[in-house]
Amino acid sequence: MTYKQNVIIGSTIYSLKECNIKDYGECNHEEATITIRKGLPDKLKYKTLIHEIFHTIWEEYGLPTSNEESMVKRLENGFTSFCMNNPSLAKKIVKELIKKGS
Ligand SMILES: [Zn+2]
Numbered sequence: 001m002t003y004k005q006n007v008i009i010g011s012t013i014y015s016l017k018e019c020n021i022k023d024y025g026e027c028n029h030e031e032a033t034i035t036i037r038k039g040l041p042d043k044l045k046y047k048t049l050i051h052e053i054f055h056t057i058w059e060e061y062g063l064p065t066s067n068e069e070s071m072v073k074r075l076e077n078g079f080t081s082f083c084m085n086n087p088s089l090a091k092k093i094v095k096e097l098i099k100k101g102s
Pocket residue numbers: 051055069072
């Protein structure tokens with residue numbers, strides 16, 4: 001993961017950085033920041049990033065605030081499990097979605 005970089009979610013540009021924090025990750029909607037704990041193993045780092053991205057999607061797309069953490073955890077686990085169990089399909093989906101001009 002390249003730190004610091006921007007992550008565009010909906011109409012907001014979040015600043016992504018790696019710092020010494022207590023939790024694995026944090027997301028601050030007011031400051032538009034996503035912070036990942038410095039030194040996490042790569043797989044945990046990206047799982048945490050997916051988790052925080054789901055929190056930003058939750059905010060940006062106005063999903064109901066009740067049970068947010070529980071729902072985000074389930075989405076994180078479901079999505080990472082999908083990617084890990086279907087690597088070629090996951091790569092194909094990402095490759096098509098990021099293709100320019102379509
Ligand atoms: Zn969370």
